[in-house]
Amino acid sequence: MTTLTTGDVNRIDLGIESFGDENAPLVLLAGGTTMLSWPDALCVRLAAGGRRVVRYDLRDSGESTTADVEAPAYTLRDLAADAAALVDALGGGPAHLAGIGVGGMVAQVAVLDHPGAFSALTLVGTRSVAPGPPDDDLPDHDQGTMSRLFARPMPDWADREAVADFIAAGAEILGDDPVAARAVAARIWDRTPLSTPPVHMANQMGMVFSRLDCTPRWRERLSEIEVPTLVVHGRRDRFFPVGNAEAIAHEIPGAELLVLNGAATAIPDTSVGEVAQGMLALG
Numbered sequence: 001m002t003t004l005t006t007g008d009v010n011r012i013d014l015g016i017e018s019f020g021d022e023n024a025p026l027v028l029l030a031g032g033t034t035m036l037s038w039p040d041a042l043c044v045r046l047a048a049g050g051r052r053v054v055r056y057d058l059r060d061s062g063e064s065t066t067a068d069v070e071a072p073a074y075t076l077r078d079l080a081a082d083a084a085a086l087v088d089a090l091g092g093g094p095a096h097l098a099g100i101g102v103g104g105m106v107a108q109v110a111v112l113d114h115p116g117a118f119s120a121l122t123l124v125g126t127r128s129v130a131p132g133p134p135d136d137d138l139p140d141h142d143q144g145t146m147s148r149l150f151a152r153p154m155p156d157w158a159d160r161e162a163v164a165d166f167i168a169a170g171a172e173i174l175g176d177d178p179v180a181a182r183a184v185a186a187r188i189w190d191r192t193p194l195s196t197p198p199v200h201m202a203n204q205m206g207m208v209f210s211r212l213d214c215t216p217r218w219r220e221r222l223s224e225i226e227v228p229t230l231v232v233h234g235r236r237d238r239f240f241p242v243g244n245a246e247a248i249a250h251e252i253p254g255a256e257l258l259v260l261n262g263a264a265t266a267i268p269d270t271s272v273g274e275v276a277q278g279m280l281a282l283g
Helices: 040-048 076-090 102-113 143-148 162-173 177-191 197-205 206-209 221-224 244-252 269-281
Strands: 001-007 012-019 026-030 051-058 095-100 118-124 228-233 255-260
Touching: 001 177, 001 255, 012 040, 026 040, 026 102, 040 051, 040 269, 051 076, 076 095, 095 102, 102 118, 118 269, 143 162, 143 255, 162 177, 162 197, 177 197, 197 206, 206 228, 221 244, 228 244, 228 269, 244 255, 255 269
Parallel strands: 026 051, 026 095, 095 118, 118 228, 228 255
Antiparallel strands: 001 012, 012 051
């Protein structure tokens, strides 16, 4: 069973969806930026493994409070505080926190800044520095792939079918399943609370993060993380190449690295069982 609701956290509303027994140990899935970055099948599999699974939209995405996607009046630290406050509001702490993509950046900072709120950490398809140029020892986006992605004309963001087609074509360039990406893009479009083109663009592409204050750095603090940690990454990820995951796993004490050989930026259906097994093993 799943329920869609909105949680009042830090004086904002966060769109959330729950799976499983409300009395089971909590797994909180931070969107990247919307909750639909997390596959339905993974949520169901984790719930079947005896967990209460809650996935949620970050601010300015999905059904969460949307204010100004072009000039966010909050920081990465505020998003991390949202995760900790949501655990408290749900009454399931300490929780297993998981973040995917930019949500993985939120999750890293949340565990560092609010360690008492979390019992385990899963990081999927992310890196340990903010959007922008990476550290010299970390691999950057594949430039050929980025050139192909951004050479395309933008769609009419008010046209649902055009947006879905655009996202599907981008997924194919990135090495993800275009059919699955198109379906998710359509669902994201349907859930977008405001119909203005900038909001649709932000929901589909996570544009808020390009304008977000992500200082101070946190990579140098990764050794402070004491909770069991799983780092998951697609071998074929051209956006955040797998060396980023290898660095995170090396810098977090005792972290386990799970590389999905057939995956790129998204978790494909064929990898759901493997990811769920790794997450459930953390406790």
